[in-house]
Amino acid sequence: MKHIIVFISLFFSFLSLFGQDDDNPVKWSQEVRKINDTDYELVLKGDIYEGWHIYSQFTSEGGSLPSEFTYKKAGETYELLGETTESETVVEYSDIFEVDETFFKGSAIFTQKIRLLDPSVNQIDINFFYQICKEVCIPVDEDFSFVLDGGVAVTENKTIDERSKQLSSALKLDLKNKEALKDVKEDIGTGSSLWMVFGLGFLGGLIALLTPCVFPMIPLTVSFFTKHSKQKSKGVVNALLYGFFIVLIYFLLSLPFHVFDSVDSQILNTIATNIWLNIAFFLIFVFFSFSFFGYYELTLPSSWANKMDAASSKIGGVIGIFFMAVTLAIVSFSCTGPILGGLLGSTVLEEGDVAMNLSAGMTGFGVALALPFALFALFPAWLNSLPKSGGWMTTVKVVLGFLELALALKFLSNADLVGNWGILKREIFLAIWVVLYVLLTLYLFGIFRFPHDGPKAKLSMGRKAVGLLSMGVSIYILLGLLGVSNLKLLSGFPPPAFYSVSETESDCPLGINCFKDFEEGVAYAKKVDKPILLDFTGWACVNCRKMEENVWSEPDIYSILNEDYVLISLYVDDRKELPETEKFDFQYDSGRIKHIETVGQKWGTFQSVNFNAASQPFYVLMTPDLEILSHPVQYTDSETYRKWLQFGLARYKEK
Incomplete structure (x- = not known):
């Protein structure tokens, strides 16, 4: 059982890997001490915020992850003299892992001696993996460069090449009427x-x-x-x-x-x-x-x-x-x-x-x-x-087990959609859900049993009622699978209709003509003289599917989208790699550099830089010459969305 707890703890710590910024609870400084012409001492010092701690390289196995250094090109241009030494540490027993853990509080100093094999080498690059912990542990992976100039190391300023600068500049829009972006409407929003x-x-x-x-x-x-x-x-x-x-x-x-x-x-x-x-x-x-x-x-x-x-x-x-x-x-x-x-x-x-x-x-x-x-x-x-x-509580647990399986399938579907593997298309997803609810129905009517079920007894009215409900759900999903029902009650959970086993004419929501590249969409909008509906969406976005299936499908809203606007749908979670010529490094004003290698990374950065937003769905109305027509909206109801589209259309016609 201890291993399950460790797994869950590490799993939640792992989540934080995907959201690091510059506000690190430990601040590092570097120093190079020259011993002689070939030998140097590399020193990495960390000032740790109060209440936080970093684990030692030598903390006990079976506990939290130890710190780890990777010396790049060690053994090629230089050699390591002994192990990386550490400053004073603290040892405490962990009730969770049931081992003694070694860590730093307040400060951490790591020292490594090296000997040059190539006299022309003037810089040593290392990678340092560690966990900075308080109530939770945040894994951090940092690169450091030591310049062998005989004194304090000179940190190389990170910059981007000219091609990346040009592509970064192209990602930033010269928007007009940007004041409207400050008033984001989400009528079915946070509250x-x-x-x-x-x-x-x-x-x-x-x-x-x-x-x-x-x-x-x-x-x-x-x-x-x-x-x-x-x-x-x-x-x-x-x-x-x-x-x-x-x-x-x-x-x-x-x-x-x-x-x-x-x-x-x-x-x-x-x-x-x-x-x-x-x-x-x-x-x-x-x-x-x-x-x-x-x-x-x-x-x-x-x-x-x-x-x-x-x-x-x-x-x-x-x-x-x-x-x-x-x-x-x-x-x-x-x-x-x-x-x-x-x-x-x-x-x-x-x-x-x-x-x-x-x-x-x-x-x-x-x-x-x-x-x-x-x-x-x-x-x-x-x-x-x-x-x-009595036994009715066991029945409750089994029903929950089937519901957990149904929810599990949603996460597998998310991975399939984002990865664009084509394994769990809409029909396959729905078919598995039908099987799950049929099995639940059979269980509730006593056709088969599980290991912890008690002696077979007469079925209660409550169990029969839930069995009939489960049968109704399976029939409802089956009708949706056969195309008889639109499955609005389940909108957002199954994959979108265009992610289908059968060939579809369009891979856009509801078959609306859409563009998945911003510049192509803008060029078309100029050509046909229509306003733009910019749709920041995602393959795994539940509320995006709800909007498309429940709001966009309304006949009058569908008509406006299909006939009066140019729809540009940008998927911020698309993991498809960009062509090599379109990959680049984007540098924020803070100096932080983000590697843009996938379609989703490009459009996610595009959204945050130009619209100061990170959520989906996020809808913006604009003219082909990039003037904002109205405040953006997010997940909302049909009436609000209809009025918003009509208002933007009227503003465009006035102009």
């Missing part, structure tokens, strides 16, 4: 998105209540508070406090994601569109689903629960109640863990602020989990109306 995610988390918490890890604990815990308090009011207060701490604990679990989110404004897009992360999500959700099917059980180390339980007994009072809530979270992990994983996955798929979304979802989950403890403490007579624990 409603947060409530939606909160509701999703609340629903997940209600489902978790019905599992065998949580449900039996409700009467036991409530009875404990009401019977072990001298005053009834005191027992009620303690139970309410217990519920509050449950909410607090699940909220606190979301805080590390605020660190991730602050690292890079595009981290949500990076997570949602990175091929290997999506495959990792897919494998994790498959792993979760089979635990719900009863083939194995996910548990946190029992020592954690024992320590928390012992702490609650010894300390007592408010702090003791807090440790009781922590004990519940640990003991119930085998059931709540996969549900929280599903919440995490759904949050990643939801457009917006990933950290705020996750906090809202975790809070909703905690509220639902805490609610019965508070209500039954206030009204203890209600405990008699609770149904008895």
